[in-house]
Amino acid sequence: MKKTAFRIFILTGMAILALQNSFAQKRSPAYVWPENTTGDYPYYTQAQADFLCSDIKQTTLVITEEKIKKAGINSDSKERISRYLNETTTPEERGRIKTIILDVANPDVEPLFAYDYKMNWAHVYPRNLKNLWLSPKVDIKKFLKEVIDVKAKSMFASTNAPMNSWDCTLYVPENQLPKGMRGIFENSDDPLSVYLLLRFKTKTYSGDVYAAAKLGDKATKLHCNNHIYDERLATIDKIYKKSTCKNMIKYYYSCKFCGKCEYNPNHTFTYEFSEDKPEPIEDGKFYGHHFIDHKITKENFIGINSRGERVYWKSCSQCGNNIKDCNSSPKVFNRATFDFALGTGMDGTYEQYMEIITKQWNTVYKDEALENASLEFDGPNSFAVLDKVAKAKVSGKAENDVNWAFQNGLIDEKVFGNDYTAKITKLQCASLAVNLAEKLTGKEIMPVSKLAFPDTENIYARKAAAARIAKPSGAFNPNAVLSRQQMATYFYRALQYVKRNSRIKYTPYTPKLEKYSDNAQIAKWAREPLGFMDTLGLIEKTSKKTISPEAPCTIETAIATASKSFYADKIGWYQARTVVEADARFYSSNRTAQHFLDCAVSGNDWGGWLRYVYTGGTRIWVTGPRVGSSRNYAIHYPTKNPYNGETIYVIAEDFLPIKAD
Known part of the structure; x- marks a missing residue:
């Protein structure tokens, strides 16, 4: 029985691979990587990084009926845009596409909006797309309806994937949308459609699409001068504050007709996501500490373990308090936090709970922390260092x-x-x-x-x-x-x-x-x-x-x-590794956003999964050494959210540092 199930599993996998390769996919050229990009101290030189950088040598892709036909693709195919991208561009070429001019009737939408790896054509998704121009041949209202159908399949809360934030703009003929998106939404009875279509920017142009694209943004209009900021759009470019132990994730409000963000810190909201459209919830205490800081301070000192090492409590990277205080100090774990995190379903009062938990942290948990931590391995709640600390006068901040x-x-x-x-x-x-x-x-x-x-x-x-x-x-x-x-x-x-x-x-x-x-x-x-x-x-x-x-x-x-x-x-510039380096590393299957090896994703940011997607060749500034829940499991780099400057964390193996020549 087990052998039969295994054979079915293998045959199913082979069938899926055969289906994915049923069309002639344009492959990346073979590339032999220099020695400096491998080994135990891998890095890019400036020249190597520039060669792979997706922000350098950005391109414009024009798709016409003639080009599709020349590529040998049936003009009646319902997947002709998907196939055209698949058969005429390599993954690294798609990573450099900044602008697409779509000059065909009835184009398929999925390859331009399918950022979910589970979708059939997600692997041809141009992940750095910033501008999508639709010619008059495209039926705009039909196109937008198909966009809704595609985007509804993947309700990522906060991702910077193309056409999912105001970093990306859809340009459409003015005669098809004379009032822009406002004309669609003024009398809309479909809140989900509004929510999905306002996540990206839509502007109109007049005349020839090629002439307008050459002039760029100055040849277009937003068609929304009287903004009404009461729409709740949970997109990554509209985050005011990520969720921490102090607050739940907060977003700025946006215009209900065009999606423009208000960026008003006094007018924000918090979402609770459901299967359909996210619903607002009241702000409140959020019990979610993230104990990744290893601070050698008097407040965190536990004692000397049996090996003669100094042992300290780990600290929360957000509020700065150590794990013991976060769980047993009334100043941190107060009554409001108790009611929010543990109140429902708990027998006894806050005072009774605190009496029990304080005793446990001062006895059982303390003893465990002392013996579980060593110089080689952290304990779950503690870490150990050599018996060497300052005996002289030092200020708290230093x-x-x-x-x-x-x-x-x-x-x-x-x-x-x-x-x-x-x-x-x-x-x-x-x-x-x-x-x-x-x-x-x-x-x-x-x-x-x-x-x-x-x-x-x-x-x-x-x-x-x-x-x-x-x-x-x-x-x-x-x-x-x-x-x-x-x-x-x-x-x-x-x-x-x-x-x-x-x-x-x-x-x-x-x-x-x-x-x-x-x-x-x-x-x-x-x-x-x-x-x-x-x-x-x-x-x-x-x-x-x-x-x-x-x-x-x-x-x-x-x-x-x-x-x-x-x-x-x-510290310094790092660059997301690219698909042509696939042989140099291995992506685990749980990295959903970069399933096809051509992008990296911000890892557990210890404050809300932001799903900030870093396409291969994207650069970030890393602000410090690797961090993690323990020193022997430090797998993330700290960096800055490019939208609001908050610290987020990326999976370290997805990036290589850039070193000066």
Whole structure:
């Protein structure tokens, strides 16, 4: 019986594959990837990334009756657009299509809107499409009806897939929609149709479609000057705030006639999705912490385990509280949270529950946390580190960075006093920079002669000179206080030493120091170092608009900068890997949005699945090293939602870093 079932399974799979390949699909050319894109430190060079980037060399695809016929496709075929895309373009060519001009009668809609992998022609979907021009040959109302039928099959809440946000525009002849979408929706009794068709932008044009497309957006109209913002469109470009432990996901309202977003933070709504159209719900407490932060602070300290390691509670990346407090502290797990998360169906009162749960976290859960965590593996609720933390005075905001600097071997306590809030000296900063360089390269820096400086023979001064972190001769001035720009320059030079003496490379970047009101104070020699450190987020700015280059630097600020610099090569531009690299990796089948290997999706963003689809060749800026529920399961990169700037997380294996030549 089992063998028969297995044979049926195999035969069914073969039949599906045969059906998918029943038409001549245009294949990608064979490509041999350079060694730098494989191995244990894979990356793209700038040239390689540009070659694959979907935002470079974007194309316009014109589809006409003549071209379809020339491709050998029956003009009566109900799937002729699907087949044309399948048989005349490769996946990477489809990834570069920015504009399509559709100049055929009765085109099939699915390949232009089928972003759900379960649909028959999802694999030919042009995932970077921004502009879809329909010629007068297309019956617009019939076309839109078919769009509704296709989009209703896949009710993704929030995806940036083409024709699912206002990043994409449908251009139609004005004589077919003289009032634009407003003419359709003013007396509409079908709220689902409104919801589906307003997710993308629709504009009208007059005259010849080719002439209008050449002129672009300036030759079109929106036909909706009197917006009424009461439509609830749950699309990714209209998210005000993602769902967190503090709030459920919130969206801005949109115009009921054209879909334009109001972007008014005082006028938002929250959805609860059903099989049909999403329905609004009242905002309330949302119990959904995400314990991925590993912060070495006094508040999170549990104790010393049997292996002599320091053990800490994990923290929520959203509210900052540790897992114990989130579950047992009245300040965090208050009565409102109890009623929302556990109240219904619970026997007993809030006070009775808190008495029991507090005792458990202080006894049973504490003991489990101490013994479950080790240097090698995290526990479910805790993590362990070496018994090395700061004993000197440190401010709360710097405590975690300072303690991680101890863990990474960057601090020589003998060089520093007992107050890390004090101003840092040149020798102290040199010790941090030298330790950073040696840890990252795995090699000791050979110091210059003891006679190099007339005012010190200190080993850190001599190593700093040898690594070109400090000047190799003249007075060293070991006790001189450093400014913030001097400190940044020391660490920049240390990282450049690492680049010269290891395989570590850094991202290409564009400095943006002009955004600071005090950028004129930056010394000429410090502009390149400070530009690098600021762009990569390695040095904290002093306010939204100031970086204070001439201000004295404190010890803890320098240590925090060194701690962030330890991961400098993990920060910067990354690019989604492409279909032509399919042999270099494996996509698991549960990644629905990139089933056909030509896109990546934002992974569990620990605050709502946003389904932000990154087509192969799409670039993102990664803001830090990998993160995850445990250090040995760190499979996500943090990045920014391009629409609202919030932190989201992408699956790391789907991306390669871009390194400067």
